Amino acid sequence: MISVKDLHKSFGGVTVLDGISTDIEKGDVVCIIGPSGSGKSTFLRCLNRLETPDSGKILLDGVDLTDPAADLNRQRMKMGMVFQQFNLFPHMTVLKNLTLAPMLLRKESQQTAEARAMALLERVGLADRAGEYPSRLSGGQKQRIAIVRALCMEPEVLLFDEPTSALDPEMVGEVLDVMKELAQSGMTMVVVTHEMGFAREVASRVLFMDQGIIMEENKPQALFDNPQSPRLQSFLSKVL
Numbered sequence: 001m002i003s004v005k006d007l008h009k010s011f012g013g014v015t016v017l018d019g020i021s022t023d024i025e026k027g028d029v030v031c032i033i034g035p036s037g038s039g040k041s042t043f044l045r046c047l048n049r050l051e052t053p054d055s056g057k058i059l060l061d062g063v064d065l066t067d068p069a070a071d072l073n074r075q076r077m078k079m080g081m082v083f084q085q086f087n088l089f090p091h092m093t094v095l096k097n098l099t100l101a102p103m104l105l106r107k108e109s110q111q112t113a114e115a116r117a118m119a120l121l122e123r124v125g126l127a128d129r130a131g132e133y134p135s136r137l138s139g140g141q142k143q144r145i146a147i148v149r150a151l152c153m154e155p156e157v158l159l160f161d162e163p164t165s166a167l168d169p170e171m172v173g174e175v176l177d178v179m180k181e182l183a184q185s186g187m188t189m190v191v192v193t194h195e196m197g198f199a200r201e202v203a204s205r206v207l208f209m210d211q212g213i214i215m216e217e218n219k220p221q222a223l224f225d226n227p228q229s230p231r232l233q234s235f236l237s238k239v240l
């Protein structure tokens with residue numbers, strides 16, 4: 001589904017991505033962990049071209065997103081993004097936040113967009129908040145709404161950039177539960193996270209990122225279950 005080939009990105013002479021290559025298949029739940037500043041967010045933002053890589057290729061369903069001729073807006077609709085800071089529109093109700101993009105970009109009728117939004121709100125237990133403004137919601141509720149907003153575009157893959165980092169500890173669980181449910185439903189997900197428990201439980205693959213490169217672990221559960229693993233020890237000592 002997504003194929004990344006030899007991705008490089010520098011900021012002001014500092015190399016942040018130093019030749020990243022990986023393939024993400026349909027149904028994968030890829031967790032990216034690594035120390036602060038190791039380039040995790042930059043990698044995620046390059047995937048949907050919020051950042052422009054210096055070199056390398058990103059193929060989404062065979063379309064090269066680094067090709068200037070690619071229809072980026074069309075391709076981006078296939079990738080939902082959930083940010084650390086929710087990024088909901090504060091002046092719009094929850095329902096308006098959820099229906100805006102499907103109506104504007106997918107040209108859906110209000111009725112269709114609202115019906116899907118309400119069904120998804122139901123799924124995350126927030127149907128009764130459809131008429132609220134974001135300022136009246138808790139952080140955990142806002143992030144669940146942000147996930148629903150991404151889902152309303154019916155993306156092929158969801159990208160999460162540290163979705164629980166801005167939350168009070170007691171709100172983390174409710175957001176992770178929604179993400180687990182999504183993963184179990186077969187959604188393809190790429191998740192930058194410091195939540196080791198989530199990675200252990202849900203990831204089909206874990207990418208360890210350090211100094212601009214990734215090391216991949218195809219059997220993350222086995223890795224986490226082996227506390228003697230020097231590789232795990234080395235990463236955890238930096239991450240935690």
Ligand SMILES: Nc1ncnc2c1ncn2[C@@H]1O[C@H](COP(=O)(O)OP(=O)(O)OP(=O)(O)O)[C@@H](O)[C@H]1O
Binds near residue numbers: 012034
């Ligand atoms: N737009 C930018 N301009 C300049 N430098 C940037 C920019 N974005 C990121 N960087 C730098 O690139 C490096 C990697 O940042 P990035 O946010 O990708 O790391 P991260 O692994 O996601 O870190 P964290 O876990 O702290 O969020 C950092 O040194 C950061 O300061």
